[in-house]
Amino acid sequence: MIIKDVKLLDENFQVRDRMNVVVEDGKYLSITKGMPDPEGREVIDGRSKFMMPAFYNTHCHVPMTLLRGYGEGLPLQRWLQERIFPFEAKFSPQYKYWGAKLGALELIKSGCVSITDMYFDLVDYGRALYEAGMKANLGNGLVTFDEDASYFEDNSYKDTMKLIQWIRDNETENDGRIKADVSVHSEYANKEKALREAFAFAADERLIVQAHISETKTEHEECKERHGMTPVAYFEKLGAFRSPVVAAHCVWLEDEDIDIMTAGGAFMSHNPSSNLKLGSGIAPVRKYANKGMRITIGTDGASSNNNLNMLEEVNLAALLCRGQSLDANALTAADMVKAATRDGALAQGRTDCGLIKEGFRADFIVFDLDKEHLTPDYDTLANIVFSAQSSDICMTVCDGEVICKDGEALFIDEEETIAKAAESFKKVLESL
Ligand SMILES: [Zn+2]
Known part of the structure; x- marks a missing residue:
C-alpha cells in the first residue's frame, strides 16, 4: 500500500506536508518526499488527509x-x-x-x-x-x-x-x-x-x-x-x-x-x-x-x-x-x-509501535480534513486535539491491515454484534 501526497505526523511529532508512505508486510517500508515506484501496490490518495499513529488505550475493561x-x-x-x-x-x-x-x-x-x-x-x-x-x-x-x-x-x-x-x-x-x-x-x-x-x-x-x-x-x-x-x-x-x-x-x-x-x-x-x-x-x-x-x-x-x-x-x-x-x-x-x-x-511493551517511522509496525489512522470544523487547516495538531470528531477518521490500520474504513469495521459484523450485545445484556438481566 502507498499513501500518496499525505500530510503526516512524523516520528518527532512534527507535521509534514505531502509525504509518500509505503507499507509492506505490516510495516513502514519508506516515508519519503518523492513518489516511489508503485510496483503494483495499491495507491491511496492522501490529499486533504492527515495520517498519524493510531491510539493505544492503556486502561480499559472492554x-x-x-x-x-x-x-x-x-x-x-x-x-x-x-x-x-x-x-x-x-x-x-x-x-x-x-x-x-x-x-x-x-x-x-x-x-x-x-x-x-x-x-x-x-x-x-x-x-x-x-x-x-x-x-x-x-x-x-x-x-x-x-x-x-x-x-x-x-x-x-x-x-x-x-x-x-x-x-x-x-x-x-x-x-x-x-x-x-x-x-x-x-x-x-x-x-x-x-x-x-x-x-x-x-x-x-x-x-x-x-x-x-x-x-x-x-x-x-x-x-x-x-x-x-x-x-x-x-x-x-x-x-x-x-x-x-x-x-x-x-x-x-x-x-x-x-x-x-x-x-x-x-x-x-x-x-x-x-x-x-x-x-x-x-x-x-x-x-x-x-x-x-x-x-x-x-x-x-x-x-x-x-x-x-x-x-x-x-x-x-x-x-x-x-x-x-x-x-x-x-x-x-x-x-x-x-x-x-x-x-x-x-x-504495552510495543517498542516498534506508535511512531510513523521506517521499520516500525504500521498502526495508523487517517483523518479526512475536508470538514467545516477542521477548516482552515492552519494548525493541524490543534485541530485534531481541540476540534476533530472521531467520525472524521476515515481509516484505521493495524499492522498494515485496514481494519476500519469510512466508518465501517471490516472484520466485524456490526449488525450482528449490536444485536447480540443487546440480547446478552437482556439475558443477564432476566437471570438476576
Ligand atoms: Zn479500571
Whole structure:
C-alpha cells in the first residue's frame, strides 16, 4: 500500500506536508518526499488527509460495554454490591465475547488499535478483539480478601496462564498482537501474600503489571491507615516496580509516589472521563510530567466513562490540564497526542509501535480534513486535539491491515454484534 501526497505526523511529532508512505508486510517500508515506484501496490490518495499513529488505550475493561448505564449515580460500594457483582456473577464468557466485540467496534472507529485491558475470561473475550484485527494486553485483575490466599491458586493466575498457552499455540499468526499482563485489581481489593506472589511472578516472567492506583482520595488515605504508606509505596515494598507497571488513574499521588513511579519507569494511565464521572478528581498530569513521569491515556470501562472514544479522552485531558494549571500551553497538543500514541505503545511493551517511522509496525489512522470544523487547516495538531470528531477518521490500520474504513469495521459484523450485545445484556438481566 502507498499513501500518496499525505500530510503526516512524523516520528518527532512534527507535521509534514505531502509525504509518500509505503507499507509492506505490516510495516513502514519508506516515508519519503518523492513518489516511489508503485510496483503494483495499491495507491491511496492522501490529499486533504492527515495520517498519524493510531491510539493505544492503556486502561480499559472492554466487556463492560454491556454494563453501560447500569447503576448510574450510585456511590462506589453500593454500585459494586448492588449492581456490578450480581451482574458479573451471571456474565458468561460468551456474553463477554459480545461485550468485547461491541467495544472493539467503538474503539477502532475512534482510531484505537490496541488496549490494555483488565477483566476475566481472557481467552474468550480476547478472541473478539483478535478477530476484529486489534491488539491487546490482557490481564485478569487479582482480587483477594483472604490473608492466606495464594496468587497461584487464584483464578487470576489460572486465567493468565490459559492466555499464555493460547499465545504459545498461536505464536505465528498472533505475532505479538495479543499479550498477557499480570493484573492486580488494586491495593484495597487484595491481601499482601497474593500481591507479593503476583509481583514476583511478573518479574520472573518479565510481564507488565497492571493495577488501579490512588484512584480516589478515600482509597489513598485508607491505605495509609492500613499500611502506614501510600498505595505506590506499598506496591514498591511488595516488589511491583521490578516490572514495568501501568498504573491506572493516579489521581492522588504524593511527591514520593511520583519519584518511585519515575525511578521504576512506570507509566500512568490518565483516565479523565472516568475520574470526573465518578467524582474521583482530576489528576495533576502537568506536575507529574514535569517530574519526568510517563503519561499515557486510557478510557477505563464503559460503565464509568461511558464510551471508549480515545479522541474524546485526548481532548478532555488537554482541556483539563490547561484549566487546572492555569496555563494555556501546559501540555501542548503534540504532548497529548504522544501520550495517547507512542507512550501508550511503550506502556504495552510495543517498542516498534506508535511512531510513523521506517521499520516500525504500521498502526495508523487517517483523518479526512475536508470538514467545516477542521477548516482552515492552519494548525493541524490543534485541530485534531481541540476540534476533530472521531467520525472524521476515515481509516484505521493495524499492522498494515485496514481494519476500519469510512466508518465501517471490516472484520466485524456490526449488525450482528449490536444485536447480540443487546440480547446478552437482556439475558443477564432476566437471570438476576
Ligand atoms: Zn479500571
